[in-house]
Amino acid sequence: GLQRAPCRYADLHPLWQSELSVSGGTRQSPINIQWRDSVYDPHLKPLKIHYDPTTCLYIWNNGYSFQVEFDDSADKSVIMGGPLENHYRLKQFHFHWGAINEWGSEHMVDSKVYPAELHLVHWNPVTSTSFEEAIMENNGLVVIGVFLKLGAHHAGLQKLVDALPAVKHKDTIVEFDVFDPSCLMPSCPDYWTYDGSLTTPPLTESVTWIIKKTPIEVDQNQLEEFRMLLFTSAGEEEKRMVDNFRPLQPLMNRTVRSSFR
Numbered sequence: 212g213l214q215r216a217p218c219r220y221a222d223l224h225p226l227w228q229s230e231l232s233v234s235g236g237t238r239q240s241p242i243n244i245q246w247r248d249s250v251y252d253p254h255l256k257p258l259k260i261h262y263d264p265t266t267c268l269y270i271w272n273n274g275y276s277f278q279v280e281f282d283d284s285a286d287k288s289v290i291m292g293g294p295l296e297n298h299y300r301l302k303q304f305h306f307h308w309g310a311i312n313e314w315g316s317e318h319m320v321d322s323k324v325y326p327a328e329l330h331l332v333h334w335n336p337v338t339s340t341s342f343e344e345a346i347m348e349n350n351g352l353v354v355i356g357v358f359l360k361l362g363a364h365h366a367g368l369q370k371l372v373d374a375l376p377a378v379k380h381k382d383t384i385v386e387f388d389v390f391d392p393s394c395l396m397p398s399c400p401d402y403w404t405y406d407g408s409l410t411t412p413p414l415t416e417s418v419t420w421i422i423k424k425t426p427i428e429v430d431q432n433q434l435e436e437f438r439m440l441l442f443t444s445a446g447e448e449e450k451r452m453v454d455n456f457r458p459l460q461p462l463m464n465r466t467v468r469s470s471f472r
């Protein structure tokens with residue numbers, strides 16, 4: 212039969228993402244969060260975050276973003292509270308960004324787009340025995356989204372930025388130990404939450420999204436370091452890793468809840 216060309220991720224320009232939404236998807240991500248349509252839910256608790264910096268393992272370039280992986284073999288770096296019924300383990304975090312500061316985030320707030328967005332990916336160890344299994348479970352995952360805006364230098368992020376030249380090419384990896392991702396959290400506790408999906412294949416509808424209302428500030432040099440990464444492997448014609456965000460998806464029959472009035 213016809214040999215299907217390997218469908219490499221970097222070849223799927225974000226524009227094609229929207230065509231790839233899970234067939235008949237009813238809860239796809241990202242979305243535009245309309246402040247006025249969100250519903251304040253007084254039952255939403257404060258989000259509790261306990262990350263153990265020694266669970267940080269390494270950084271790698273997966274051809275779509277750069278990703279920091281964590282040891283998720285025990286309940287050491289966990290989140291709980293918020294809209295969650297139990298605790299979830301941190302597996303990895305990564306970012307999405309644009310070629311220029313005018314765009315880059317996946318979610319939007321009242322159609323306002325940010326230059327970048329951080330995703331902290333967690334899985335439910337109570338209903339699943341592994342991250343890979345949780346991806347297929349309804350509400351198997353929780354992703355915390357944090358917007359990045361252009362402003363002051365972010366000292367915590369700089370440790371990450373300094374490691375990026377070592378993972379310039381797809382499928383490169385560098386050891387990265389002792390990093391506490393809570394330094395990337397805004398101090399404001401306010402968030403929105405809604406039921407959605409992964410924003411890259413397998414696009415499974417297994418994610419409880421928690422989007423922080425307040426962005427963190429990073430400076431121009433830090434954003435430009437993100438844009439020096441490559442989608443391509445060493446030896447290939449270089450393609451800058453930029454615009455690795457998925458287009459907005461329809462809200463359909465969903466309500467976004469807010470933890471704040």
Ligand SMILES: CC[C@H](C)CCC(=O)Nc1ccc(S(N)(=O)=O)cc1
Nearest residue numbers: 330332343346354408409410411412
């Ligand atoms: C076979 C499945 C494979 C193991 C999945 C690897 C993975 O982690 N995927 C993933 C995670 C998070 C997001 S996002 N951008 O936070 O919605 C998108 C995709």
Ligand SMILES: [Zn+2]
Nearest residue numbers: 305307330410
């Ligand atoms: Zn993401």
